[in-house]
Amino acid sequence: MINGSKRIPQPIRWAMVGGGRDSQIGYIHRSAALRDQSFALVAGAFDLDPQRGREFGVQLGVDPERCYADYRSLIEGEAGRADGIQAISVATPNGTHFEITKAALEAGLHVVCEKPLCFTLEQARTLKDIAFSRNRVVGVTYGYAGHQLVEQAREMIARGDLGEVRMVHMQFAHGFHCEAVEAQSEATKWRVDPRFAGPSYVLGDVGTHPLYLSEVMLPDLKIKRLLCSRQSFVKSRAPLEDNAYTLMEYEGGAMGSLWSSAVNAGSMHGQKIRVIGSRASLEWWDERPNQLSFEVQGQPAQVLERGMGYLHPHALLDDRIGAGHPEGLFDAWANLYYRFALAMDAANRGDHEQLATLRYPDINAGVEGVRWVERCVHSADLGGVWVDY
Template sequence: MINGSKRIAQPIRWAMVGGGSASQIGYIHRSAALRDQNFELVAGAFDIDAERGRSFGVQLGVSAERCYPDYLSLFEQEAQRPDGIQAVSVATPNGTHFAITQAALEAGLHVVCEKPLCFTLEQAEILRHLAKARNRIVGVTYGYAGHQLIEQARAMIAADELGEIRLVHMQFAHGFHSAPVEARNAATQWRVDPRLAGPSYVLGDVGTHPLYLSEVMLPQLRIKRLMCSRQSFVKSRAPLEDNAYTLMEYEGGAMGMVWSSAVNAGSMHGQKIRVIGSRASLEWWDERPNQLSFEIQGQPAQILERGMGYLHPDALLDDRIGGGHPEGLFEAWSNLYYRFALAMDASDRDDQQTLSTLRYPDIEAGVKGVRWVERCVASADQGAIWVDY
């Protein structure tokens, strides 16, 4: 089923903090948010260099007077306009996420924030309290969680097609930082600087992505304890890791493993998740996002294709084009931004029924990601010991 009508009644007046002309992630945010016309980009503080940010904003079609030098000016002056912004996306280095998101919530704005939401669980709890107190939506951009085959996997697991879940193997292990590229790439430098990146590099930067996919697929699993070992193979990155292995024990006895890495030389992206049950297994790889592998013990392996009528109805709701045509990152992000828009609109109308039916990476997902990174670091820094989750 091709869903070509993904619209809310009135576009949300939207701004960006960060995401300037040299920002890859900023382009992805805009492409996703604007695709279904549910957001209208009307303002922004796009760059730490105010003039460069203003020039870029004008290129995007934003009025020069609404291209601000910093996020505080953006929030303060937009609040004085009758047509001021209703939501903001935060696409800045990790070390700024908490302050910007906190200020946005205090200004009464909905927020879409890059992960990690912040550095510490204490900060995450502050943001969660603020979001609930102000009745504001916070979305976190675990982008591939918006892909249809993640919904298919969730439905198949819920229908007991795999049997008892025993193992969950996850990885996000690329090779683009297998050498000290930050020495000549300013866009990478902040990721390996503890002052800007926080207590981890790859655990927070890539490891939380497949972890959230597992939470979508397997909402019944709860982490009981974990053990993490992390390494800095490019020595100048220490104390931040560029590789980490995390072993997790779930309540009920299932086991999980996450490989987080930026030094998997030769790998393009390497984000995969494999769920292993007592009768069958599922595997999804983001470099081949339109195929879901389903392997029943003793039978030939099956490949389920995106967009086909044999899939679960929930996996067909987000189709944008017919089966056979590839959909990937931009479509998955667009699906998330559509859900963000639905949630923001419902929140503004106090439509609790709609809010109760929506699933997207929300403030709770952001808090869980921060908790996981914090516990991984605690385990690794004590010699890779088991720690309670």
């Protein structure tokens, strides 16, 4: 079911902080946000170098007067305009997320923030309190959560196709940092520096992605306790880890594992989730996003394809092109940005009934990501012991 009319009545007036010319993630944000005309990029503070940021903003079609030197002048300048921004996307290093998001929320703006939302659970709860008190939407960019087959997996698990869920195996383990690439790459250098990345590297950078996929697929599965072991195989990265193993025990007795790594040599991306039940299992891999593996004990394995009529209606809502054509990262991100826009528009209108029907990685998802990283680091630093969640 192809939906070619995904629109909200008026695009959200939107700005970016960070995401400049050489930023891969900035390009992804813009491509996703502008895909369905749900957002209009009207301002930004795109670069630490104000002149370079202004030149880049003008290339994007932004009025040079609305290309600001930093997020503070952006928020202040836009607040004085009748056509000022309504939302900000934060695409800056981790260490800045809390202060920028907090300032934007306090100014009455909606926020889309890169993960991790911040460094500590206390900070995350502060942001949540402000967002709720101001009736503002916070979206967190767990991008692949917008893929249709993640919705299909959620529906299959909910209707009992797998039987009782026993195990959840997750990983996001690529190999692109199996050597000290940060010596030549500024984009990687800050990720392995605690001053800018916080208490974790791969746990927060990649591990929280499949963790959120599990939360989408298994909303009733709650972590009871966890055990984490983390390693710095490239020694110069210590105390931050470039590899980590996390075991989780869920309420009710199910078990989970999550492998987070940047040193899985030869792996292109390696983000997978496998849910194992008493009768069947399913598996999704973001490098082959059009396929969902479904394996019933004693029967031939099946591969479910995106866009086919046998899928659940919720897995067909966001189709952008017919079955057989690949949809991937940009489409999944665009689906999330469309949901962010719907939520922001509903909040602006005070439509709490519609807000309650929308599901997207929200402030609660951001809080849980911070909580998980914090507990993993705590467990690992104690020598890899079980800690209550």
